Each structure stands twice: as C-alpha cells, then as structure tokens.
Amino acid sequence: MKSLGARAGLLSVLLFLAFCALWQIAVTPGASTGPALDPEYAKLMGITTAGSQSAMPGPLDVAGKLWDNLKRPFYDNGPNDKGLGLQLLYSIGRVFIGYALAVLVAVPIGFLIGMSPLAYRALDPFIQVLKPISPLAWMPLALYTIKDSSLSAIFVIFICSVWPMLINTAFGVGAVRKEWLNVARTLEVGPWRRAFTVILPAAAPTILTGMRISIGIAWLVIVAAEMLVGGTGIGYFVWNEWNNLSIANVIVGILLIGVVGMVLDLILARFQKRVTFPE
Numbered sequence: 001m002k003s004l005g006a007r008a009g010l011l012s013v014l015l016f017l018a019f020c021a022l023w024q025i026a027v028t029p030g031a032s033t034g035p036a037l038d039p040e041y042a043k044l045m046g047i048t049t050a051g052s053q054s055a056m057p058g059p060l061d062v063a064g065k066l067w068d069n070l071k072r073p074f075y076d077n078g079p080n081d082k083g084l085g086l087q088l089l090y091s092i093g094r095v096f097i098g099y100a101l102a103v104l105v106a107v108p109i110g111f112l113i114g115m116s117p118l119a120y121r122a123l124d125p126f127i128q129v130l131k132p133i134s135p136l137a138w139m140p141l142a143l144y145t146i147k148d149s150s151l152s153a154i155f156v157i158f159i160c161s162v163w164p165m166l167i168n169t170a171f172g173v174g175a176v177r178k179e180w181l182n183v184a185r186t187l188e189v190g191p192w193r194r195a196f197t198v199i200l201p202a203a204a205p206t207i208l209t210g211m212r213i214s215i216g217i218a219w220l221v222i223v224a225a226e227m228l229v230g231g232t233g234i235g236y237f238v239w240n241e242w243n244n245l246s247i248a249n250v251i252v253g254i255l256l257i258g259v260v261g262m263v264l265d266l267i268l269a270r271f272q273k274r275v276t277f278p279e
Contacts, residue, residue: 084256
C-alpha cells in the first residue's frame with residue numbers, strides 16, 4: 001500500500017477499533033479497573049451494581065442508540081422530544097445566521113483596519129478590550145436586552161465569530177506586498193478595483209484562516225449556549241439526555257457535535273485551498 005492517504009486511513013481505522021475494544025473491556029462486568037460505581041448513582045441510572053458493573057455504556061450500546069436516532073432523525077413529539085436531526089438543524093441554523101452576520105461585519109471592518117493605519121490605531125483599543133471577553137459572558141446581557149433565547153444564542157455566535165475574522169482580515173490586508181500595490185498605482189488602478197483585484201485575492205487565504213477559526217469557535221459556543229437557554233438544539237439535546245440519565249444518548253450527541261464541527265471545518269478548508277496560490 002503506497003498511498004500515504006490510504007495508509008493513514010487504515011491506521012485511523014485500527015486506532016478506532018483498538019479504542020472501542022479497550023472501551024468495551026473497561027465497561028465489561030468484572031474487568032473494570034476504575035473505582036467502584038457509586039451505589040446512589042447506579043440507583044439513579046436504574047442499574048444494579050453487582051460485582052464491578054459500570055454505569056458507562058459500551059460502544060455497542062452507543063452504536064445501538066445512534067442507530068435508533070438515525071432511524072427517525074426528524075420526528076417531533078413536543079418540546080422535550082425531538083429527533084436528533086431536527087436538533088442539529090436548529091443548531092446549524094443558528095450558527096449559520098450568527099456566523100453570516102459576523103462575516104458581513106468583520107470582513108469590511110478588517111479591510112478598513114488593514115488599509116488604514118489611522119483606523120487601526122483608533123479601533124485597536126476597542127478590539128483588545130472586547131476580544132478576550134468570554135462569549136457566554138454576553139448571554140445574560142443578551143437575554144435581558146433581546147428577550148428571546150434563540151436570538152440571544154445567535155447574538156453570542158455573532159460576537160464570538162467576529163474577532164478572529166476581523167483580526168485575520170486586517171492582518172492579511174496589511175501584509176499584502178507593497179510591490180503589488182505600487183504596480184497597481186503605477187497602472188492607475190482605482191482604489192475599489194485595487195481592493196477587489198489585488199488586495200482581496202492576496203489576503204483571501206488569511207481571511208479564510210480567520211473564518212475557519214471562527215466557525216470552530218461558533219460551533220463550540222452554540223452547544224454551551226443552548227445548554228443555558230434550552231428549548232432546541234444539539235446542546236439542549238445533550239443536556240436533556242443527561243437529565244434523563246441516558247449516557248448513551250449523551251455520547252451520541254457528543255460524537256455528532258464532533259462530526260458536524262469537522263464537516264464545517266472541511267468545507268472552509270476546501271474554500272481556503274481554492275483561494276491559495278503559490279507565489
């Protein structure tokens with residue numbers, strides 16, 4: 001097998017199978033090496049603690065729950081009983097809206113900061129103060145002012161997505177080679193045309209890097225935000241299943257959060273590859 005990709009794929013499969021085997025051995029009665037299961041917790045979970053029985057489900061149990069969820073992904077039986085696919089759509093929709101708003105704000109302002117030293121000096125103090133604030137710290141203020149849990153979650157996505165895109169856009173625009181800009185000026189290319197035909201293509205890889213960082217943060221934050229605001233979404237699903245003491249469904253939710261995050265990153269990585277060019 002000569003292909004590096006094929007060998008890496010085979011190694012990934014073997015590592016996954018080894019992890020599942022160790023996981024199954026760890027939760028098999030009598031084989032666990034962990035601490036004894038707390039009897040009160042086991043009682044809450046509705047299981048007996050004979051021997052060293054673990055409350056943690058094995059990979060086969062999780063696979064069974066995953067299959068049960070995939071068979072009916074979009075059912076809706078009321079506020080606390082919705083299909084996993086429906087919950088994911090709610091979360092993806094919120095991330096898409098908040099992220100799109102952040103793109104509309106961060107990229108133009110990043111362009112302005114990157115092209116104007118005056119704007120950079122004027123706005124940098126605000127950016128440095130607002131950037132380190134935890135996105136969830138905005139949630140109480142959002143809930144008080146917006147008075148809508150879903151819109152508040154979208155606002156949190158927006159506020160956490162803005163900064164990586166804005167900073168990377170400013171850096172990418174400011175790092176465009178002066179020789180290229182001087183050539184454009186020599187050819188009497190106007191400012192707007194210079195921005196779209198010279199600066200934007202040169203800065204696009206750096207801008208996309210910021211967008212990749214932002215989408216990862218946005219997907220990470222929406223899960224925590226939905227746990228706080230409740231109602232719908234994959235974060236609420238995980239929290240609700242924890243309240244229902246369904247650890248297998250919690251693991252299923254965590255796995256799908258990881259898979260969706262990976263897919264979102266791969267989509268932007270594909271775009272980044274398209275706009276990157278060798279010098």
